[in-house]
Amino acid sequence: MQSHALSVKPAYTVMGNDTTVQIFLYSPDSRQGLHAAYMGDDECWHEIGKLLDSDYGPWGSDKKMFHPFVTKANDGTWRALWGVNDKAPAFAVAYSEDLLIWRPQDYPVLREKGVSEPVAYEMQDGTWDVYVKTREGKRYLHGDQQMRHFEEDSLMVTADDILWDRDTATVNGKCYQGNEFDIPLLHLNYLASELQARDMQNEADTKALPLVFMNNVGKPVTSPVFATLDVDFNHTKQISDRLYGIFFEDISYGADGGLWAEMIQNGDFEYNKDDRKKVWNATTAWKPELKIDTKQPLSRNNPHYAVLSKAPVYNYGWDGIEIKRGAQYTISFYARNIDANSKREKLRIALLNGNHEVITDAKFKVENHQWSYYQAIFNIEDKPKKNISLDKVFLAIIPDEKAKGEIAIDMVSLVPQDTYKGHGLRKDLAETIAELQPKFVRFPGGCMLHGDGLGNIYHWKESIGKYQDRKPAPNIWRYHQTKRMGFYEYFQWCEDMGAEPLPVLAAGVPCQNSQANEDGLAGQQNGIPMSQMPAYVQDVLDLIEWANGDANTSNWAKMRAEAGHPAPFNLKMIGIGNEDLISTVFEERYLMISRAVKAKYPDMEVIGTVGPFHYPSSDYIEGWKIAKREKFKDSKGNVANLFSAVDEHYYEQPSWFLNHQNYYDDYDRKASKVYLGEYASRGKDERDNALAEALHLTNIERNGDVVEMASYAPMLCKVGHSNWQPDMIYFTNRDVKTTLNYQVQKDFSTHSGDIYVESKLNIDEALKKYVGISVVKNSKSNKTWLRVVNILSQPLNLKIGEKTIMVNARDWKVIEL
DSSP: OOOSSOOOOOOOEEETTTTEEEEEEEETTTOEEEEEEETTTTOEEEEEEEEEEEOOOSSOOHHHHHHEEEEEETTSOOOEEEOOOOSSSBBEEEESSSSSSOOOOOOBBBBBOOOOOEEEEETSSSSSEEEEEEESEHHHHHHEETSEEEESSOOOOOOOOOOOOOOOEEEEEEEEEEEEEEEEEHHHHHHHHHHHHHHHHHEEEEOOOOOBBBOOTTTTTTOEEEEEEEEEEEEEOOOSSSOEEEEEOOOSSIIIIIIOOOTTTTSSSOTTTTTTTTTTTTTTTSSSOOOESSSSBBBBBBBOOOOOOSOEEEBBBBTTTTTTTTTTTEEEEEEEEEEEEOOOOOEEEEEEETTOEEEEEEEEOOOOSEEEEEEEEEEESSSOOSOOOSBBBBBEEEEEETTTOOEEEEEEEEEEOOGGSSSSSSHHHHHHHHOOOOEEEESSSSSHHHHGGHHHHOOOGSSSGGGSSSSEEETTTTTOOSSSSHHHHHHHHHHTTTTTEEEEEEOSSSTTTTOOOTTTTOOTTSSGGGGHHHHHHHHHHHHHHHHSSOOOTTTTHHHHHHHOOOOOOOOEEEEOOOOOOOOOHHHHHHHHHHHHHHHHHHTTEEEEEEESSHHHHEEEEEEEEHHHHHHOOOOSSSSSOOSEEEEEEEEEEEEHHTTTTTTTSSSSSSSSSSEEEEEEOOOSOHHHHHHHHHHHHHHHHTTTTEEEOOOOOOOOOEETTOSSSSEEEESSSOOOEOOOOHHHHHHHHHTOOOOEEEEEESSOOOGGGGGGEEEEEEEETTTTEEEEEOOOOEEEEETTTEEEEEOOEEEEEEEEE
């Protein structure tokens, strides 16, 4: 249906000095968004293209637009309103100055469900009367001039049905309802040309990388390419010394079942249907069916526990339990006798193989009616007397067959004693990550941090303290998060790698793709109520106090010290928000939090957000407007940017990176810096992706005075449990497999610099865009590094002074100059 070129001459009318044409704004289908058509001189309506999609609700087909109503304000700006579904107590509204660039959508909430068919009429003072239909009748709201704030009348209205009248038009042989307008011919031409340009750019950006390359005279390149490079050490500039870091999120089993070394799945018996609808429950990963109770829990945050009688129960871990010869493992659990008169019940815990042979075991005596902690060490013999297989290992909990009473058991755990730096992370996986030498670590996400609905926002306080007192929760990626790897473990991990911590907290709203809550409200769900926001803001401030405070004077810092870290973590930066819809609800809470942080901790770097996409995304545009507008006075009284940097995200095809090598060249150097928090090339070929990312990094380094930090995402994926593709590192219980994308990150990160050196590549002009060059100097080591990325299908021979280096076809190289 997309047809942006004006194939038929528009029918126009000359009115004074203006030439006007008719356009019709409508939706062909609830899933197709808002479209525009124009009246041709053949007296027929002709499609121009799509102007706007609905962004309300969960990912995919739930984002719908019903009965859109578009109106033009007296100042020439536009308002669009529509219904989002037949259940929600909300409708959608958007604002535009030109019908192409729309402000991020808002979703005003009413008291009743089933809001539909919103219409709006401008008053003399520029405010708006808005009428909607609900299941109970008709409602009236009053909106401000920008349609960002609304007041609902408490009474039903008896508005005439004529308010809901719409124009009709036949487009592509089908009759639609919509709104008809006269606009200048210049505006129509602008719409058509811009939409066509976007389509052409999108087509170019989604093509596969070329396999045949044409030189400057139009002939295919069939032999090695020769070029020279002039490096000018007299022209340099300072760039970020913390450009390369890592993004960590518990996605694709990245934490539980992955980096966190725990080997027992659902050892807290807290799995439930909200983790994975209608599939998981408190007995998941255990066989046979367990008796579960909550009468006298170990912790109110972990209310479920298992009740054992005489029958053994088994846990198969995450895709099995992988153990190694010569290694030691700590088995631990909490238990109590349910019968107060039962003073000693025996319990045996063993590791068995697929043949049900005992590999190792330990015996326990549960002696208390109150919860008690039990622990033993499993020694896996390096050279056992009997050659027992270590395949298909599982855990067996075996009560005494002569037991007189039942045993309650909880927090069952099996962890290797040999973890990364002794702090609980799976060693081989953590070492692979550490080899990247990241300058910072972003955690805990990602979409996981703002969660699936208000009740699922990640609260850092629920992830510290004793394991049994941490509050598990459903993971937005449709599994369970135990929070065994919580904020204390994240900060400790950063310290162990010598990386700066970058915790990112929700901006008072959940993910804009959240499922509907019990009130039928999806998306950002109107945010944390403003009456509760002061408490949430205090939570954010408490995190900084917990990380940096003096344990002798601060209760939060004392908790950190009691956990094993008396010294401050020296937190320098904090992120607020994650690729959010930059709605009014978001902006109010986002600024409330960010201003409070800077007011109490003026030296703390606040990292903001500009939505999930790059330009021309509406969230990107609005997010940058906020970042450039918002200022504060620093400790010296100077006016500075409220946000030290803003977090950009984009995932694109390889050709996008090829076609947008100047993306950051024209960024305002006085505005907030850029943190490229999530990015990756998502083509079908791994090498194409790696080449595109390497090329992009050479351009980021050239703009390292504005791009402060960058982190590839996602980082980890457990084979068989993918939520996203591609990823940097894949793993099983036994192996770790790095990718070409990992190698690119490692090559650039471990040879990074803080000074960019100007250079000039002399090569056939038609081939220049396929060769990426960056020269950086590290002022501490005094080493200078050259990166060469060769996307060409032939080797590149690059002469630098008296030296010639050869870079293979479709490859990259980092060398010291």
